[in-house]
Every structure is written in structure tokens, then in C-alpha cells.
Amino acid sequence: MPDAASYETLNCSVADGVAHIELSRPERLNALNKAMLLEINRAMDAAESDADVRAIVLSGAGKGFSSGFDLKEQMQRAPKGAQVWREILDLDFSTTMRFWRSPKPTIAAVHGPCVAGAFEMALACDITIAAEDAVFGEPELKFGAGIVTMLLPWMASPKHAKRIILSGQDRVGASLAMQMGLVSEVVPPGRHLETAMRIARNLAKMDPDLVVQTKKAIQRTYDVQGIEAALAAALDIDHAIESHGSPDKARFMDIARAESLQAALAWRASRFEEE
Template sequence: MTDFSTLKYDVNDFIATITLNRPERLNALGKKSLEEINTAMDRAETDGRVRAIVVTGEGKAFSSGFDLKEQLEARPEGEAIWREILDRDFNTTMRFWDCPKPTIAAVHGACLAGAFEIALACDITVAADSAIFGEPELKFGAGIVTMLLPWMTNPKQAKEIILTGLDHIDVRRAVELGFVNRVVPDGEHLAEALRIARTMCVIDPNLVRATKRAINHSFEVRGMKESLRHSLNIDHAIESAGSPDKKAFMEVAREQGMREAIRWRDRRFEG
């Protein structure tokens, strides 16, 4: 059995629970985290006992998104390395959409950027009152890796969120926009997700698998997968070239730390 260092994996009552477990970093999704998520998903998908998968986060948050500090230290450059990074990010996100078994995100605290995209890729999202969603990437000169949001809400709302870098969407607004199914009091998000999963587990798994495939196809036949790949290619071009905003953000982060870089970013939008 694989030992995980960035997540916890557990199977109970036909449900696999993947708990992102880097609470000291708000469960930021670095290379190791993404590799381990894929390993956990491989295990859950091939385990005949597992009929549903729940993903959640340890500590104060679901996840702050892809790990900028790791990127800061690695200083990736060039088309090949960025293709490797972004393909890994994209393919991990889409594991939850493509998974033959139902996937449920149980969210509390921050659920931003790449982590928000994982929640969007899940079949169902349960959110605690404390949950905060958003896509802040453009605010610091990055692109969107998995452009699922326009498929989950209407175009005008998706454009406002992405093009202004909204990163503080509360759960009530998230329900209105259509990317959260249920809101529960803080501390009850995982229990509610497991309750939903247990209901699914009673149903014939072959029926669930086939019906999920049919629902997904209703999006994919309209070109969703082609559109997502096109958006990924645009993000690859953005990151390979390196926008002036991203370079400035990273320079502040290297000199003064990530917290100060985020303050620097936010000061640009005051007023």
C-alpha cells in the first residue's frame, strides 16, 4: 500500500475519501500533491469496493490552489517545462470529471484557482458556510489552466469572475451561480458529502457509471473537451512567454516573500 505524504486516503462503506493534507500551506497543490492525487484516484477507480469518491481538505481550507511558492523556487522556463507543468495540472483536475465513479468535493475555507477547478470538475460540491471560491490568476499575471467555469455558470458571470480575478465568492453567491449544490454549517461539509455518497452507493454502480457518462457526454458533445484543450494551449502560451505582471509578482515574492507579494498584488486594485 502506497504511503502518502501530501494527502490521506481512506476507504469506508464503499466510499474513498481523499483528504488534502498540507494544512501548513493551506493544502497548496504542488507537484507531489498532484502525483499523489493521481495515485489515489488510480487506487479508488480500480478498487471494486469503492463506489464513490469524496475529496476534502485538512485544516483551515480545502486548498489555496496550485503551489506558487514551489513555482517561485523552481523558476520554470521554456515551452517544454511549462507544457509538462500545465498538462499535469490539467490532467489532475480532469480526473474528477472523467472518473467513472461519482466524485464529490467537500469544501471549507479557501477553494481557489486550481483547487476551485477541481471542485468544478467534481460531480457534486458541498460547501461549508466558511467556504470562499475564486479565480485570482489574472491578478498576478497567470492564466487559467482548466477553463471549466464558463461551462458551470453563464458567460457573463464567468467573464466577471475570471477577468477581474474575483477571489472572495461566498457560498450563497456560489449557489446562485450554480457551482455549489449544498451549503451546510461549518464542520458539517464532510459529513454531508458522505451522506450524499452513501445514497449513491446504494444504487447499482454500473447504472451510476453509465448515467454519469451520459450526463458528461451532453457537455462534451457541445465541444467542452476541445474547448478546454484550446484554453490550456492559450495558458501554455501565456506562461511560456511570462507576462509582465507575473514577472513583477514573482520578483516581489523572491525579495520580500509570498505574503508581501499578495499584498502588493492587492494594492494594485485598491479603489
């Protein structure tokens, strides 16, 4: 992989057959801006082309995994038009799906907030290890946005998936996420990365071709069920949502620009009853 110094938003390393990609914008709770998405793709290209790398671990620096796609950047860029939104959403979607489509096994090590686009990224990984303090969810509908990578219905029951997505839940705790089938294992606080790295090192000791071919066989099950076509259709719907624009999203962004992102988030929270 490229030297860690070549990344501005990631910390990357390779040891014992494992590539570790750490999201590193802790001052913004590792919000996924365009620069980070591009660097994730570079890091994945490097990990997948390195014969010494046999497993990939994704984690977040600081207080949490990630708050999702960067709303502050979107507020500043104020994207408009179908073509602009297509480019934004295609990058969001393709980066998330790198972890699903990677020939090598991918493991998410999650602590703290892991919501919206970041939740989708963790779902895209083959294995997700969650610390007890991890919190998951899809709050997009609460501020007039759609879902970029509609993986949740493939991971949870229809009742759970619809409850989280349609009501914009963003406080699903690790134990409940485990019950729903959204994570692979829950570990004590601070043990998520250690556990993920141990699993990855064990995977790295196996015949790499055997692991790659077996993952391909597993993914084929979902391909036969039509996952790629369903995700592409959902992405098209999200593109229509964002291109057209929602009054709720417009109001959210107006408040964010006039006051602050925190003020916009407070406005969003004030509209809904506690559940």
C-alpha cells in the same frame, strides 16, 4: 487503495463503499504542489480500480479546502521554456480533470478558501458541497497568470464567469456561488464533509454499473457540446501565456523571491481597489 502511510500529502481511506481523499498540507493551506498532484493521481488510480469503491469524496484538512496551485514551489523552481511549462500545465490540467473524467461519482466537500486551481478541481467534481464559510474564486489574472482548466464558463452564465475570471475575483461566498450554480448545496460550518460522505454512502448503495453508465450519459451531453475541445484550446492559450511570461507575473515572482510570498501577495492586493 494503498495504505494511508504511503502518501505524504494526502490522507486516504475507504469505508462503506466510499474512498475519501483528503488534501493534507494544512501548513500551506493545502497548496497543490507537484508531489500532491502526483499522489492525487495515484489515489484516483487506486479508487477507480477498487471494485469496493463506488464513490469518491475530496476534501481539505485544516483551515480550508486549498489555496490552489503552489506559487511558492513555482517561485523556487522558476520554470522557463515551452517544454517545461507544457509539462507543468499538463499535470495541473490532467489532475483536475481526473474528477470530471472518473467513471465513478466524485464529490467535493469544501470549507474555507477554495481558489484558483483548487476551485477548478471542485468544479470538476460531479457534486460540490460547500460550508457557509467557503470562499471561491479565480485570482490568476491579478498576478499575470492564466487559467489552467477553463471549467467555469461551463458551470456559470457568461456574465458570472467573465466577471469572476476577468476581474480576478477570489472572495465569492458560498451563498453567491450557490446562486451562480457553482456548488450543489450549502451547509452550516463544519457540516460539509459529513454531508458529502452521507451523499457518497447513498450513491454507494446503488447498482454501480447503473451509476457509472448514467454518469457517462450525463457527461456525453457536455462532450457533444465540445467541452473537451474547448478545454484543450484554453489550455493551449494558458501555455502560451505562461511560456511567454507576463510583466505582472515577473514582478510578482521577483518580490516573492526577494522578500516573501506574503509580500508578493500584499503587492498584488495593493494594486487594486476594494470591490
